[in-house]
Amino acid sequence: MNKLRLLYFILFIGITILVVSSCGDKRSPGWEYAPNMYEAKAFNPDQPNKNFKNGQTAQVPPPNTTPVGFDRVDEYPNTPEGYLEASEGLKNPLPLTIATLQEGKTLYVNMCSHCHGYEGRGDGSIVKLEKFPAPPAYGTGKSSRGGNMSDLTDGKIFHTITYGVNLMGAHKYQITPEERWKIVMYVHELQKLK
């Protein structure tokens, strides 16, 4: 009788182990059949890469070159003079259409609204939570570089999105020049709100 009990005991332990192990481990992706079909031979941009000196797949373009659709190098530098030159020299190349304005709005909502607010009044979601200081409103605020926010020109807004100012970071890494022009177009509409 004692031996039978021992047998049951061992069986019980075996079952528990099986049940527990079948629950799976959330820290592991689990079994894979033919993993060489899942792991690509080609490198993804985010992957480490031994072929390059810094060990990364994503590389910076060679110096003094500009990829198509990106910023010209140092055309308007991030200096007070560059800011004023951009104001003089840059005009929005995109024609004003409803469709472009719509795209500008979508981009503005995605990229800007959590600080600047949906209507550009400097009351975005983070500002309302008092986690980040309020930027000046486009319609009524004053620019830290002089003048009213509502008077900002194409070039000034473009320069600010590109390089940032004060606590605002440079956004040229997330937003291509064409997208920036769409946002500039929409910001001009928000400047009219008083």
Add this chain to the structure above:
Amino acid sequence: MRSISLFFKSILPLLLFTAYFGIFSSSVSFAQDVGAGAAIFKQKCTACHAINKQVLGPALKGVSERHTEAWLLKWTKNAPAMIASGDPEAKVLYDKYKPTMMTAFTELSDDDVKNIYAYVKAEGDKPPVAAAGAAVGADGTAVGGSGDGGVSNFMLIGLIAVIVIAFLVILVLNRVINTLERVMLRKKGVEVEEEEEIKKDRLAGLKMLSKNKKFIFFLVLLSVILLGSAGWKGMWETGVHTGYQPVQPIKFSHQLHAGVNKVDCQYCHSGAYKSKNASIPSANVCMNCHNYVQATEKYNGEISPEILKIYTALDYNPETKVYGNNQKPIEWIRIHNLPDFAYFNHSQHVRVAGIECQKCHGPIQTMQEVYQYSPLTMKWCINCHRETEVNHKDNAYYDQLLAAHNQLKKGEKVTAAVLGGLECGKCHY
């Protein structure tokens, strides 16, 4: 000596009076409306100043001790003019923080400025650690909840190994005891046949058990159920990573960033609407907010250790606000992975189809730690493609197809060129 002390005694009330009056008058000059000052401060000043830490301009704690009130009034209303006029105090400040220059606030009245400095003084006098304790407590529970509770394979294997070893040890010890007993019995001259009888009995027990049909049936049934379910589950879940939740190098909470702060998904994953990859944001995107946001209120005035990891990766010094050269990428662990033979393009789904991120990635705005929500199997893809209607309005691709079909209906000739056969990329890719 006596006369001196007498003189002091006589003069003491006067001294006290002047001292009192002095304090009173100085407090009068700042006895302004702190509430009104707070409102203006938040509206105009916080973009560059904080009370207890340097932001773009200096920390304002104790500013009324560093400068006179008259100077502060003049400076606050028009700092650029004061720098231009060559005021020595203004020049020192400008040299320290250039090229940043304080904006002119000519629209503020003397009372406004006094209110601001009254608020700054009131805030600066507050002990800084008072509110920190409660915040840490609330945060501590939140952090504790997200701890990992999974039993690792290593532990399971270890457990089995321990049981097996214990079993073996018991067996070996049993044998040793038996042999020792036998040796002792032999020495005493007793016959050893008893032992063999016991052996026979043992085998008999096992034989009985193997002839017990009910027991054998139970055993077979059990193994069929266990092996069957394990095999079924194993086959279905091979290559399916649903629920995969690896430990990431930084405890980044989507619940906080996307849920509470309502930062749009595409602010950080800015590739989602324009490229195949949704793209993991580079650390400079983190710095767009975290050059300012350091969550010091949750960590007793220290910078959050998780935010410090960004600074370490960028070799950034939060004191001097300077980036070093020893920068290292943050090695996030990939969760969603499609096999090499399946092509998936984010922009096609986000921009053309207009699908919400949550449709595939689940309630991401509630995840403190991201896990894979969808199975990403072919069946899953196909099911959605069967159900989803195509929105062909304002889509140049479908316009072209419709135009071609209309031409066909009219009996006109449709050449390859009409369907885009003259595009360079069709041949030269």
